Amino acid sequence: MKTSKVRVITMAAIMGAVAFVLQFFSFNVPVLSPFANFDFSALPEIIGGFILGPIGAIEIIVIKLGLILAFKGTSSMFTGEIQNFLLSCAYVLPAILYYRKHRTKKGAIIGLSIGTILSIIIAIFTNLYLIFPAYIYLYGMSWDQILAICAAVNPLIANKLTFVAFSVIPFNFISRITTSILCFFLYKKISKPIKHFIQE
Template identity: 30%
Template structure:
């Protein structure tokens, strides 16, 4: 019986610690999602890239979430970020869908690898794998899905889409070269920049994210435990 009494405060402390950690996790994920959504507004065009390909740093908070909490949390950030931008979409959601797919491929695969190899080398490996998975995965999806959806939304044939890219890069002559000379270099550049920034900033940020929450025992908790002990003693 005395064992139960001594274990009860410890169990209560463990539960408070778990609750504090969960609250902290939700708060961090909320901050990362807000940062990602804001960064998505700061998009820029890149040289030799068609107008419909815009670069931004919104994947950086997603990648931080992937490293800190795993691929599922990263996908959640990616989803909410694109849902926030969906009402103001200029492409009837096609751009948001493509961005979501790219983010899932990038942060999802990188977060999965890093989850099992949490070292500096593991971080580098996961970022390289994430960049390659995103590049090849989005090439496939753009070739077979997103370019057609974009054409349907804009009401233009594939030749016109290719022509938009040809104006910026003469090497683009058809759908295949559009993928090769526009989407592949764009995603490699995007992956390289986000990966470099993630590698630089994650370590100092992770010290804050994974800081153990200090859970102080309040007077009311102490009173509850004392009352429980007195009650148990009376029953004995």
């Protein structure tokens, strides 16, 4: 039992490290917003979470963010890292909890869909009322300046409503849907060796 727990923790650390590495392959989506950076780090979080459970998923996310801060530092006074944690949890935890009760392909699809929808809703509120207000305060900026920066690359953005409609929602939708599709097709192949390692 003790060996199994050690293997679970070890696997969470490995998956967190993989998520960290995937962060280096991020790319900007300027048509949506200069603040929108897409990467595949949520993939090991969701796959690892399906195997290790919700606590394992949180461990993977925390390890990823810890490695980012240790090796890259923060470029947003921790607002980006806080947002990353909140949205990662909002995406993976509902999906994992649903899938644990409905272990079928349909259950996985529904779970991933729930996680996608909830993470988009959370993203709207955190962007408007938590992360950007904190960012604005810490950097001595204003919402008008943030919107002007966004409008420079996306002319459809003119106010907070259009910022949500043409940046926050489409970016998070594309990000989560892409991750969900990859998870759906890769899970079986990746989960087998991981489960073998844990149960060995």
